[in-house]
Amino acid sequence: MSEELTKVDSAVQGIETKETTKESKRRASASASGVMNINDLEAQGIELQVAKETQGTGWKINTSPSTVEDKEILKKFLTTPPVKKIDLHFPLGLEVTARNLKGVTIKDAFDAIHKQYKKRADDELDLPYLAGFEWDKEESWTKLIVHLRKDAGMPASSKKKKAAKE
Template sequence: MSADTSDLTKVDSAISGMATSPPKEGTKRRTTSSAPGVMNLNDLEKEGTKIAVAVETQKTGWKLNTSPSTVEDTAILKKHLTEPPVKKIDLHFPLGLEVTARNLKGVTIKDALDAIHKQFKKKADDEMEEPYLKGFEWDPEESWTRLKVHCQKEGMPASKKSKKNKDKEEAA
């Protein structure tokens, strides 16, 4: 029986060691997960703090069923979607669809486009009436905690295409 007892103490020490490890890891994560200055939308509403949407979202020319990396100016993807930055925000489409963009360090334009893309990536072009992102709108009278998503039928003309068209016109 002495062999059984020694096995049990080994098991007990292993279990007790495991029980103390995860909380340490969890507390570490909590302190670093939320970046300073990143707000909760509900707190902003209580304080009456207005939200500004990044203007860069209005000139993406991005098609909802394509990867966000297809945006012409990929540098905008790193910018915060709102000012002040928020941890999560709901994106509401006119027909009722709602997606949520989350990022504990502040929701970026890429986070918003990723959340939208997840909903539309399997849709064919002819299934979507307005397949291009026009921009986001914050309307505190309708809802303080979400943005309206505006779409359009045509994408923005890409700068490369417009240069080619000018060259063709000059040649003609």
């Protein structure tokens, strides 16, 4: 048993190891082109613009984002230019982060907020409706301020108006 195994050695000699043949290939980022990192935007001084569609939703923060009447706005980017992640800061100090490597959409922001508030009862929330988001570069470049209000602030939908007329 002290003899060397020549057949095994010869088999191994002809094979190149993975380390020598494998070039260092790094997987391309999963993010879409044009989607920026919020810290890069701050370094370059590029200002954010928040989607105006978030202000008229009348969405209750402890209900699912799918309850929003106009489902099309959920697909739109929350900010221009689109970012991979952004912090959402509430007036009482709570902070949540919305993330999406292909660009944070309004739905991503709503999902992040809903995750924090879904277990809260209606009577626990002083301001249960989303009024919109505000970006204040003086306060923080990387955060959006979340504004809430007491009522939905939306006029009755056309379906309800038609039902009332009949």
